[in-house]
Amino acid sequence: MSVPLSHILIVASLMFAMGLGCVIAWRANVIMMLIGIEIMLNAVMLTFVGGSAHWGIADGQLFSLMLMALTSAEVSLALAMVVYLHRRKQTVNTDRFDSMKG
Amino acid sequence: MEATVFYILAAILLIGTLCAITARQAVRAIVYLVVSFFALALMFYLLGAPLIAAFEVIIYAGAIMVLFLFVIMMLELESPEKLPKPRFSDWWPALALVVVVVGALAVLLLSHVRAVPPGFTDIPVRQFAYTLFKQYGVAVEIVSMQLLFALVGALYLGRRK
Incomplete structure (x- = not known):
């Protein structure tokens, strides 16, 4: 495939910027913040796979596999946390979670 | 193509x-x-x-x-109408960050970067699996432990009192 590596990096960084914007703009909604984190992690995975294909070493693909495992663990914990928070206050609005217990 | x-x-x-x-x-x-x-x-x-x-x-x-x-x-x-939508005042810091990232990208592209020759090499699954289990076997074990911890944590958070 004759696409320069820089174009892949451009796509990945634009996607990362979008994810960052999502986290910051939707900071009142926990679920949309998690979606923004997903977008950022996928951009990083694209960078890893692009580098791996460019240099012909499998390590980048391997790291994206590790990243997938990390993301599935993170998402399962974070969504369990969302369910727990929703059970406590009946909302996912972060502005409502402003007090610590204990 | x-x-x-x-x-x-x-x-x-x-x-x-x-x-x-x-x-x-x-x-x-x-x-x-x-x-x-x-x-x-x-x-x-x-x-x-x-x-x-x-x-x-x-x-x-x-x-x-x-x-x-x-x-x-x-x-x-x-x-869903009750959930707070991001207003424009919520969007502008995000837009500022996006502009910073895109600007950094533009500076990088406009500066004289050493041209990398295009072209990608396929990595066969055999090489991938070999690297995964030979070189990074410890990482696989750590990831499996991490998934176990996430499972236990999710069960703990999701339990009913």
């Missing part, structure tokens, strides 16, 4: 992500995101990573996004 497909996929990816982050409901955002992850999986395939492409479809689009959908439907959120 492959380059054309790549650019089309990149366009689908970016537009899908843009629609996802500006969607008014979380469910729509998830569906847009599934579309863009399919495009990303095809890009991985074009980049010579068929295994990662398959995992992207199976784990990301198939499992994680469906988990999001399950949680959104399970929570029975109050009518």
